[in-house]
Amino acid sequence: MRILQLHCDSIEFTPVKKEIKSAEEIEPSSKKLDEVVVAFVAIEDGDNSVVAKKAMLEITESMKKVGCKKLLLYPYAHLSSKLASPSTALSILKEMESLATDLEVSRAPFGWTKSYKIQVKGHPLAENSKTITADDTDSTSDAVKAESKIQSYWHIMTTDGKMHKVEEFNFAKHSGLEVLAKYESAKKRSVDEPPPHVRLMKKMAIADYEPASDSGNMRFFPNGRLIKSLLERYVTDKVMEYGGLEVETPIMYDSHHPSMESYFHRFPARQYNINSEGKQLFLRFAACFGQFLMAKDFQLSYKNMPLKLYELTRYSFRKEQSGELVGLRRLRAFTMPDCHAMCKDMEQAKEEFRKRFDLSREVIKGVGMEEADLEMAIRFTEEFYNENKSLIEELVKKIGKPVLVEMWKERFFYFVLKWEFNYVDSMGKASALSTDQIDVENGKRYNIEFIDENNKPLNPIILHNSPSGAIERVIYALLEKAAKDTSEGKKPQFPLWLAPTQVRLIPVKPEFLDYCEKLAEKISTNDIRVDVDDRNESVGKSIRDAETEWIRYIIVIGEKEVNAEKIGIRDRKSADAKILSIDELIKSIKEETLGKPLMRLNMNKHLSKRPQIMV
């Protein structure tokens, strides 16, 4: 049996005349169907009930993936040169029709010449051809079987390595983990408000929605761009320090490239599609594609392993459901650091996995999160767990608090082990930040090979690590954390190295502006972001404005300061005034931001020259 399957916006067909004597007796009238999968079917010599069943299983499965419930079986002889007899063909078609119990199924008349008008959708899974025979063992069928068998077991693992049933675990001291574990059954939020970070991302002039783009594609204002650049630079520096080789790969790929086809076949994803010059392209949703295709073209020996490729994708795209998009938490276009390590064997993979776990912990702390803010989840197959208990227990011990465990009886995904750090916000939403996976499948899928000690080509085991998670999501977590601080009566602030302005100078009168300029010059030559409030406003007003911008150090310059070595400096963190010399202030900022990237002010130094971003 040959099938050409098309996911259509609409099809309209009209039986014109009988083509063969045994054509079905019908009233020839036009029929139009919308939002339908059309299966053009040629029944071939040798096809039987088994083939009919297989065909319907495959059609049903792929229709589930594209989310369509309406099927039109359309007899189409031209797909094959060895057709079955018309009577056999009709009976098999009728059998297929009767097998489609979960679907709204219809069938175009058999044996008629028909005219038809068709509008096919433009996504990679929209068009699909299948050849089905009685002894067919197609990979789709395996995927179907595997998926139907997939079964998860949820546990909490404590630092002593013991597994507890989720429902029996005492969450008294682990409320964040409880939210994560019972995410689905989490009680309804009483608040009916946007999440706090959405208001803050606008108020702090970081980012905003861009209605002229697609939902989930944000615009970043100068402050936001600065913070994002610093985070990007920091994560990249850390990964390169670890040994990642930075590369750059295309953001779009051909859906019909064999590796992509095989991938989509198994893991249908939500992606943006672009048709260009007859090619069906999709926008990457991770850096995997580019890096794997690159690694495939490398000549590799076991001596080169582990090979660590790194890219900070700006952007990765996922066409998440519109209702799921919120502020900076979940986007359709996001910036994802992605580091893959090709390892020669499981021993090496595990060793590397440990290093990356430490790297991720360091990075997540570096960007300003604390482990108390995070909940860890770890997922693995039962087989992997039984063979690698010590590795898993080691990770849990390192994190020092209980973690959520998901265990699968069988492997369905491409990985055998995966962990992630989740930020649980005040509204009870959990979002994954850092993650790493052990992938035992894509080395083969992408034909990545290295030559081992015995001169044999082998496919590597691949680790997929994002040490920080999406950069936008890091900003989301920082803002949510700041909002939480506010609600607890603390002053919200950014980590000093991320603050758009680190020091603000406020002259008491315009005559002290010159002195402010000199001070600003001295401070900024030390790579500290300093600005000057040169507006004609009262001191009170200027201080208030600086405070609402969360500026860490505020210095008022007047008669006293011009003539003194040590001056009063407002410190937002300690919430008091310090008496320091400028050199001491510079030294203390240098110490606090040590090891973090430096960037210059991304706004005019003078407040009077700045546009006000009112969003």
Next chain:
RNA sequence: GCUUCGAUAGCUCAGCCUGGUAGAGCGUUACCUUGGUAAGGUAAAGGUCGCGGGAUCGAAUCCCGCUCGGAGCUCCA
């Protein structure tokens, strides 16, 4: 994607139920004020009431559709 709520000045919002002249605060601009650690004063400018359609003598206000956003659901390779 589904359910539901919303959109009025650059921003935050009132007005809408009960149709008849477009409102406030903040911000902006100008002038005054020359200041000491969270808002100095006066005045002016600023609106296609999200977009499109309908019923009405007449719509920001009532009805329908669309766009964008929020919440919930679903989803989250």
